[in-house]
Amino acid sequence: MLQTSRRDFVIRLASLAAVAGSGAALTACGGGDDAAPSFSYGVASGDPLADRVMLWTHAQYDGATDDVALTWEVATDAAFTTLTASGSARAVAAAAFTVKVDATGLNAGKDYFFRFRSGSHSSPVGRTRTLPAAGTASLSMAVMSCANYPAGYFNAYAEVTRTDARYAVHLGDFIYEYGAGGYASADAVALGRVSDPANECLSLSDYRKRYAQYRSDPDSKVFHAAMPVIAVWDDHEIANDIYKDGAENHTESTEGKLADRRAAALQAWHEWMPVRTPDATDLRKIYRSFDFGGLTALHMLETRLLARDKPVEFAELLNPATASAALATLSSTTRSLMGATQLGWLQGQMAASNATWQVLGQQVLMARMSxxxxxxxxxxxxxxxxxxxxxxxxxxxxxxxxxxxxxxxxxxxxxxxxxxxxxxxxxxxxYNLDAWDGYPVEREVLLTSAQKLGKKLVVLAGDTHNAWSSRLTLMDGSVVGQEFATPSISSPGLEEYLASLPPAEAQKIFLGAVDDLKYADTARRGFLRMTFTPTEAKGTWHFVSTIKSRTYTVDASASQSFSG
Known part of the structure; x- marks a missing residue:
């Protein structure tokens, strides 16, 4: 089925499900079949494996706090004539009425339809897919990050479903924590996209409400109903420029303990994202691997909370009075972004993997942007x-x-x-010490590990809101792999900070000054589509012409290839 028709089909299914679920009046109490819970935030799937996938929804009786008893169903056809898997679950108040189930017993490389039911009432229908079986010869995935609700429409989410991508990788900043009128909110009132709650997110209730707003977006709902998502967080799911024991956007004297805010943010993330929780005793541990039929091994990393040392301030390096100490900190052999435990895990995963491509899904630029x-x-x-x-x-x-x-x-x-x-x-x-340039020794260890293993390495990155592709090199100049970075879904990029500089001139400066940089777009929103074959990894950038209107065009003419 063509992707355009797939998206339209999912929209029709969602509409039919909404009509079917609205036949009975909503009541303020749970229970009987006549009470129809609301599935206001659609459905989602994620963390696919060859025989299973996580399914997600939110269900609540209008104005009530009663748990909602649900049945989940998976089928190979949209009419659900023959169920492949099914079971029961509950949307409970303790999890903000979200529910996640691990649907097992599925076949590798298969498309499935899924839904949740409460009596005769149904959620929207979603479509998902398991990871392919061994021997797969091609793979297409969409890569995205940085979706800021008040900045504009999520047109790029809608466009993902019009490509041949069968899986999605989200590299963080799924939400932004700022209050109404804060970052990227200049057009929020005119667009009807004012942040909710109005205050900055600090409590569990705040974060839950913000996720609900982002998931209420129609393009977000269509996208999440169309394919499984493999996700990690970045900083804005918690607080801007957060590290293991601090954050730029947190003041304990007025906003309480950062540890309490972090715990609330992570609980909300695990509730509202269709992910497995690798370690329920430590919600920060979200690093995990996915094998796409022996063609691509995707290793998702955590680079914010587990081990990240406080970033070195750029001004400290340029100030003669502080430069020596700052440089010593920057080049310290103990300085860390991901930590020894996670690094050892990654080295073990890459060593054990027989996949042609080793792909790191992580938040910040790894290539040298010097x-x-x-x-x-x-x-x-x-x-x-x-x-x-x-x-x-x-x-x-x-x-x-x-x-x-x-x-x-x-x-x-x-x-x-x-x-x-x-x-x-x-x-x-x-120039950006919040990225891997601020942790050069650990980067060298990681890249050297890949080189010694003889692996074909591709790194995916988000965070900057702009599109990049760079060689990954060791300190001696040896090329180890290639990085592909996605632009943002809606957050503003360098075109806002370099408003007086034409984008073409900014691009020329970056490409001229940065030795490893091979492609740059510093002005447009969109996403990255990655395709893999046994001989090539190719990144194609899909840019939308505007996020300020639901009428837009798409440019997918830019691409970069890497043969390993």
Whole structure:
């Protein structure tokens, strides 16, 4: 079935289910067959394996706190004439009336339809798929991150269902924690997308309400009903720039203990996402692996809460008074992003896997996004005076000309240009120390492990809201793999922070200055579609023309390939 018709079919099924479920009046008490619970947030599936998949929904009687007794059903046909699997479950108040079941006994590489029932009343119908059996020759998956409700419509979610992707990978920032009027909310009132609750999310009730709002979005519901999702969180599911024992967007003196906020956020995430919970005693442990028929092994990582050390401040590296100490911290052999336990687990998973492609699904850019200090020190965001902007532009121009001259006519380099290209006199630093550039030793250990194992490595990343593809290299320049980064679903990217710089010029600067970078789009929203064959990993970016209107066009002309 073509993906366009698949999406339309799922929409029709959802509409029929909603009509079927609205025949009886909603009452304020649970129980009898005449009481119809509401399935307001649709259905979802996730964490597929070859013989099972997680199924999710939310069910509640209108205005009541009664548990809802449900039956879940899985079938190979949309009419549910012959059930493949079924069972009972309860949507309980203690889990905010969400319910998750692990539907087992399924066949590998098969499409299935699923639904939840309460008496004669049915949820919308969803479609899911198990992981393929050994010997699969091709795989298509959609990769996405950073869906900000007040920023605009989730048009990219809808577009995922129009591709040939059979699985989805969500790399975090499924919600944003800010209050109404906060980050990316300039058009929220006009679009009818004001954050709920109005306050910043701090309590379990706050986070639950925010997930409910995001799941109420029609494009989100269609997307989640169309295919299984494999997800991890990033920082905004909890608080901006969170690390193991702190966060940029949390003040304990006014917002309470960060540990309490984190516990509430993680409980809500595990309730509202169709994921297995690997360790109920520690909800932070969400790293897990999926084998796609021996073609691709997908290892999903946690890089925020378990072990991430506090990021080094960029200003500390540029300030002569603090540079030495900051550089020592940055290059420490004990500095960690994912932690020794998780790193050891990943090394074991890759060593044991016979899959052609080893794919890391994680939150932040792993590739080196390094700029020369001459440029970084001249680009001071706190000084936007005409003279400062001119100095910044001159620093960029000088470096790019020197680099170009070295490539085409090195004999013509002046002494000043040679100094600009000298890594001792003008060293390079990662511009985003919240990413793997801020944890260089652990990155080197991870990439060296993959190199020694002889694995074909692909890394997927989100977080930046923009599209990138880069070589993954060791400190000695050896190429180990390729990174593909997805743009955001709706969160603003560099085009907002570099508003005075045309996107084409920003792209030119990044590609000119960053040695490992091979593709960049710094201005558009969308998602990444990854396809894998035994000989090639290919990323194709799907960009929507706007998130401010439900009328838009799609550009899927940009792609990058990697053969390993």
């Amino acid at each position: 700029f020369p200090v001459s440029m970084l020190s001249a680009l001071n965001p706190s000084d936007t005076s005409p003279s400062a902007l001119a100095a910044g532009q001159q620093a960029i121009t000088d470096y790019l000309i020197a680099k170009g001259t070295a490539a085409t006519n090195p004999a013509a380099l002046t002494d000043a240009q040679k100094a600009l290209l000298d890594p001792v006199k003008n060293p390079k630093l990662g």
